[in-house]
Amino acid sequence: MPIITLQYEDLESLTKADKDTIIDRVPMIGADIERIEKEAIDIEFFPDRPDLYSVEGVARAMRGFMNIETGLCQYEVTPSGVHIELEEGIKDVRPVIGCAIVRGINFTSSSIKSLMDLQEDLHWGLGRNRKKVSIGVHDMTNLKPPFKYQAVSPDFEFVPLDFTEPMTMDEILEKHPKGVRFANILEGMEKYPLITDSEGNVLSFPPIINGTLTRVEESTTDLFVDVTGLGDAVYTALSIVVSALAERGGKIESVKVVYPDGTEKVTPDMTPRTLKVPRSDIDSLIGIELTDDEIVNELKRMRFDANVLEDGEMFEISVPTYRADILHNYDIVEDIAIGYGFDKIKSEFPKSATIGCAHPISITRGIMREIMVSLGYSEVMPFTLTSQKVHFEWMNREETDDVTFVLHPISEDQTMVRTTILPNLIEIFSLNQHHELPQRLFEVGEVVVNSKNRLHLAAASIHAQANFTEIREVLDAVMRERDIEYEVIVSDDPAFIEGRRADILVNGEKVGMMGELYPEVIINFGLGQPIVGFEIDLTE
Secondary structure, eight states, X not given: OOEEEEEHHHHHHHHTSOHHHHHHHGGGGTEEEEEEOSSEEEEEEOTTOGGGXXXXXXXXXXXXXXXXXXXXXXXXXXXXXXXXXXXXXXXXXXXXXXXXXXXXXXXXXXXXXXXXXXXXXXXXXXXXXXXXXXXEEEEOTTOOSXXXXXXXXXXXXXXXXXXXXXXXXHHHHHXXXXXXXXXXXXXXXXXXXXXXXXXXXXXXXXTTEEBGGGOOOTTOOOEEEEEEESSTHHHHXXXXXXXXXXXXXXXXXXXXXXXXXXXXXXXXXXXXXXXXXXXXXXXXXXXXXXXXXXXXXXXXXXXXXXXXXXXXXXXXXXXXXXXXXXXXXXXXXXXXXXXXXXXXXXXXXXXXXXXXXXXXXXXXXXXXXXXXXXXXXXXXXXXXXXXXXXXXXXXTOOOOSOOEEOSSOSSTTOSEEOSOSHHHXXXXXXXXXXXXXXXXXXXXXXXXXXXXXXXXXXXXXXXXTOOHHHHHHHHHHHHHHTTOOOEEEEOOOTTEEEEEEEEEEETTEEEEEEEXXXXXXXXXXXXXXXXXXXXXXXXX
């Protein structure tokens, strides 16, 4: 689940409340406080609430929850007179695009960081690592509308962000860190997507990298936002981004998308959608009877608009476009319960009682968590589904025959059940490059080998001085705390550097491996700092 860093100064300014009150109340909207620092707080939100992936979104929600400002947020959208033309060939490459212009923004270093963090978290949450959705934000100072969205040859050249010399698009996929990281999205395509202005200046090579010409800085006041992808999630992501910028005082302007057949679509469309929820659903799911006024008030606290229909038997609710999680009436009922307060709902003892005890695996997990946290590592819980590309190819390992595959995968990113945990930890490093180093992560979790579950512990550390000695000391501490005798021998695992890798043996049997990650592995994940790690099988 995404962890969002919120600066107190920003949070208090946007919420219009003091930080202590916000910290006290924010868990009640469905969030876990990870850590409280002197200048900021880290909060973990559920993946189904991408509108809370920024300080602006959290402030908007908290203003309602704390009765500072309730009801639907109305974001005015005025026509910009700008349009973007789609060429015929783009429909076979990356067909869906939504755009907007936001003017009059007063950026600071923290608000730029908030925007970049929101962009990356949406890439992960809504975008499935940019495949379904990718977002570009551009300083409009040097741009000349109208814009063009086209499919071009891979030998097209431009200067990508963070580079100073022109590169072909193929070179970007081979050499640029972002290109290496996301090249798989464009694998097998004969042409690549590109957004340019009327003078041929490159805005974006979606879903890979922006052009250097449109870099956003503190002096930027007007932004052009493009969101490309494969479906309607594009428009949801656009609504989330522009509404966050509007919370900063930005003025939203629409952009006309002109399709090859001459049809047009105006984006963003911030018109709320309407749902009708029967009172019977509300009463039965929450388990208590609320009055009409209570239901309407709680919905407004959760930033909806609501009216009572048909003598209180039906409620008409306006849902903002940035709420990607509202898929069913049950989602509305859940928000009513959150607004009312779970702490106010009387608890009841179950009608049957049982006596239980902790499972040995749970006990082992708990002990390992305590050890790793005491060593300065943070626990993560990544998905157990992964892909051969991440699990084997990016780790420089040969595919093994002990893998359990998903029969009907819905995504290229989730085709198999993991057999090791370490690739998941490195993936998380790649998603958190905007956070400061060092980063030290661990997981005690299950893998599936030869169709059988096994319990593994994996840990990894990334920073400029990461080395074999560091990870050996961590492993020593873990084994000492568990009173386990072990030895190490030379390893041939290609994921690690030769001479700086070892297999871990207990009672003469191999139970894991450790070492410094091979540079090619680090680059495959789009990273640029040394990484060390170990993984051991705890099953026995």
